[in-house]
Amino acid sequence: MILKKYYIYGALCLAVYSCASRQEINYMKDIENIALDNSIKNSRSTLQPGDQLVIRVSAKDLDVVxxxxxNYSSTATVAQYSIASGNTQFQPVPTSGPTYVVDTDGNIDFPQIGLVDTKGENLETLKTKLAGLISTYVKSPVVDVKLINFKVSVLGEVAKPGTYVIPDGNTTLLQTLGLAGDLTAFGVRNNILIIRNVDGKFSQQRVDITSAQFINSPYYYLKQNDMIYVQPNTVKEKSARVDPNTGLYISVASVIASIALGVLALTRN
Structure with a gap:
């Protein structure tokens, strides 16, 4: 009888151990209550040292520009989208035009104009700035600026962790998590860490994607070199600390207990 009680107790413990704790897995439950005004203001990333820009200038008379x-090249190809390490798919996107790298002081060296300060500028404002500078020499110039090395990293409890290059330099947290294959069942959705480096200053923010409030956060739209870390829940952390053979030990113990109960029943008969 005592052995039977121990067996029942062990079975209950095993059942409790195998049950994962409940967690919220729905995203942005209150989206209908959130105004999206602030998210638009946060959608433009300011340029950072090391950014690679393809800049093309056009006008009615192409000879003038x-x-x-x-250094124009019509055959240049840039891999603007990549899959995380361990996946080999790449989608090179043809691009043409000279490439400029933002230096450590935040400048680019532009032909005929010289150093152009990009600090505090995003792609749209830099287009306007360059068009204004070039209009001194060319009537109604059209400037196109593309950022070709915008990348973010996703680590932790996602299906495909890695570094991703974003084609147009504009992505949200949810879009990037989608590229990484979404969170695993063990990922904590209400405490995602984003680490950001802007002008050499690091900042960090915890984000709850189960609430739509984060849409108006400066961290909804990601910026160059952002790092996203999805931490594991307590179930995953506990399992990582447990001996990998624990399941085997429990199974063996269960078999032994079953045999012992069988023997005990036979001896009673």
């Missing part, structure tokens, strides 16, 4: 398109 040739001095502003030095």
């Amino acid at each position: 040739k001095p502003f398109n030095q």
Whole structure:
């Protein structure tokens, strides 16, 4: 009888151990109550040192803008989208035009104009700025600026952790998590860490994607070199600390207990 009680107790413990704690897995439950005004203001990333920009200048007379398109190459190809390490799919996107790298002081060296300060500028404002500078020499110039090395990293409890290059330099937290295959069942959805480096200053923010409030956060739209970390829940942390053979030990113990109960029943008969 005592052995039977121990067996029942062990079975109950095993059942409790195998049950994962409940957690909220729905995203943005209160989306209908959230105004999206602030998210639009946060959608533009300011340029950072190390950014690679393809800048093309055009006008009605293309010969007039040739001095502003030095080192032009019509065959250049840039891999603007990548899959995380362990996956081999790449989608090279043809691009043409000279490439400029933002230096450590936040400048680019532009033909005929010289150093152009990009600090505090995003792609749209830099287009306007360059068009204004070039209009001194060319009537109604059209400037196109593309950021070709915008990348973010996703680590932790996602299906495909890795570093992702974003084609247009504009992505949200949810879009990037989608690229990483979404969170696993063990990922904590209400405490995602985002680490950001802007102008050499690091900041961090915890984000709850089960609430739509984060749409108006400065961390909804990601910026260059952002790092996202999805921490595991307590069930995953506990399982990582448990001997990997624990399941085997429990199974063996259960078999032994069953045999012992069988023997005990036979001896009673």
